[in-house]
Amino acid sequence: MRTYDFTPLWRSTVGFDRLFDLINNTQIQDAQGDYPPYDIVRTGEESYRITLAVAGFAPEDLSIIAQQNLLTVAGRQPKAADKPTGEDFIYQGIVTRGFEHRFSLADHVEVAQAGYENGLLRIDLVRRIPETMKPRRIEIAAAPGFGRGGTKQGPKETAKVA
Secondary structure, X not given: OOOOOOHHHHXXXXXXXXXXXXXXXXXXXXXXXXXXXXXXXXXXXXXXXXXXXXXXXXXXXXEEEEEOOEEEEEEOOOOHHHOOOOOOOOXXXXXXXXXXXXXXXXXOEEEEEEEEEOOEEEEEEEXXXXXXXXXXXXXXXOOOOOOOOOOOOOOOOOOOOX
């Protein structure tokens, strides 16, 4: 497992601990595996969609948990004893094992909605930046008596330079 030493950056930055942890924890996320397959798509300037191919799972077998900066999608199949079918498989190639995927979310990204259709679980995400954090133009008001048309002058020169 490869880790990076961010000590020089910690001396001159504040509040980036989470970013450094994300970089160091990429190996853990890679260990999740590729089951079930999924896509991450940008659907707009501030919106995204995660689509997981969860054929064989019913909506009640799936769970989506959104915490601050973390989205966890898990699927659990009912145990064989809980299944009402009395099938005796000769060969079972359709994978029905449980899974858990964790997606790190940027600040202010939240789940807008989730839906299940034709074996695909779609999770729509949107970045909602609070109004207080959006850039805003600040008007500069001229103080009375300063600037154009005012009567006050700048500081008087006390000495003339030749």
